Amino acid sequence: MLTSIAGKSVIVTGASKGIGKGIARVFANQGAKVMVVARHEDQASATAGELGNGASGFAADVTKWEDMEAMAAAAAERHGGLDVLCANAGIFPQAKIEEMSPEEWNEVLDTNLKGAFLSVKAAIPYLKKTGEGRIVITSSITGPVTGFPGWTHYGASKAGQLGFIRTAAIELAKYGITVNAVMPGNIVTEGLEGLGDDYLKTMAASIPLKRLGTVEDIGNAALFFASREAAYVTGQTIIVDGGQILPESLEALEEM
Template sequence: MLKSLQGKTAIVTGASRGIGKGIAKRFGAAGLNVLVVSRNQAEADAVAAEIGANAAGFAADVATPEGCEAMVKAAVERFGGVDILCANAGIFPAAKLGEMTPADFDHVMNTNLRSTFLSVSAVLPELTKSGAGRIVITSSITGPVTGYPGWSHYGASKAGQLGFMRTAAIELAPKNITVNAVLPGNIFTEGLDGIGGDYIASMEASIPMKRLGSVEDIANAALFFASEEAAYITGQTITVDGGQILPESLAALEAM
């Protein structure tokens, strides 16, 4: 069992839905104070209400320095400091090469990668004061390990997060701040509602465990990285994908 995180404060970006919402709720259940950050105030407030009195919603565009600075200020004013940053904000619009515009590319890189840098930069003074700061990045198997048509910009942003993480981990280690990343595979979120059972079945067929992951699966990995037990782990990744990246082809699964 993890030692208590009661009373520590976490900022979770992109927390109004999907994996971010799952992380925020899991952290709240573990006794942390949680600032639920989203571009939409009403959606952030709704998630905070689900968590309870130890959570607050905040609207910010974390692709801007001003948005990141404002969210840190809000966390300090509400909870007295920040111990943990979960840099989770991300988008994944599809656009194949030849159709993708520079604006499409920049939008994904700004939201996914630039926001990671800006969030870390803004919260760094508070994590230093904490004495045991934690940064947890939500990356992906897509980009660092695998590829998928239409997601070259997304894959580049997610691979870029890991390049950022490794050097950040070295630089911040003397401050007793760890920097790690969770790499989700196919995770069932509300974004998959309505896509049909056949499509989900085809996704499950490529996973050795024959099911999609849950947001709780990712949240549990993030909670471990935020814990005292992970104090000597930095610059590392946990892949949470049910074994999805292991088979060299579908034939390997059929051979089972």
């Protein structure tokens, strides 16, 4: 059992819904002081109210440096410091290459990849003070391992995050800060539900565990990376996908 989360100061970006909300809930339930970050104040505050346990909301756009500076400073002021950053904010609009505009490409890379960089950069001065700061980035199996039509920009951003964490982990090790990433497979969220029942059924059929994951599954993985028990783990990834990437074909599942 992880014993080192209660009382920790935690930021979760993109936390008003979906995986981010699940991560925030897992940390709040463990007694952490969670700051829910979203672009809209009303959504951030509403989610914080749902979580309880002293959670609070903060409005910030991860693509804006000044917002990320204000976010990190606010968490440190509210909680007396900052222990954990969960850089989760991300978007995944679908557009195939031939129809995708340069602006659409930039929007996804700015939010998912640049946003991770800016949030990490803003948090570093405060994480350094703890001597055991934790950074957990929400990546994906899409991009680093798998592909799906319409998500070249998303896949590129998620693969880029993994390149980022490996060097970031080296640079920040001297401060006792660890940097790791969770790579979700298909997780039941508002966004995924919007892809339709047929998509959800098809994806569940392709997963050895025969079900999609929950947001709490991702939160639990983030919780481990954020714990004192994971102090010797840095620059690493964990895939949470119910075994989705394992079969080499649907026939492999039929053999079950």
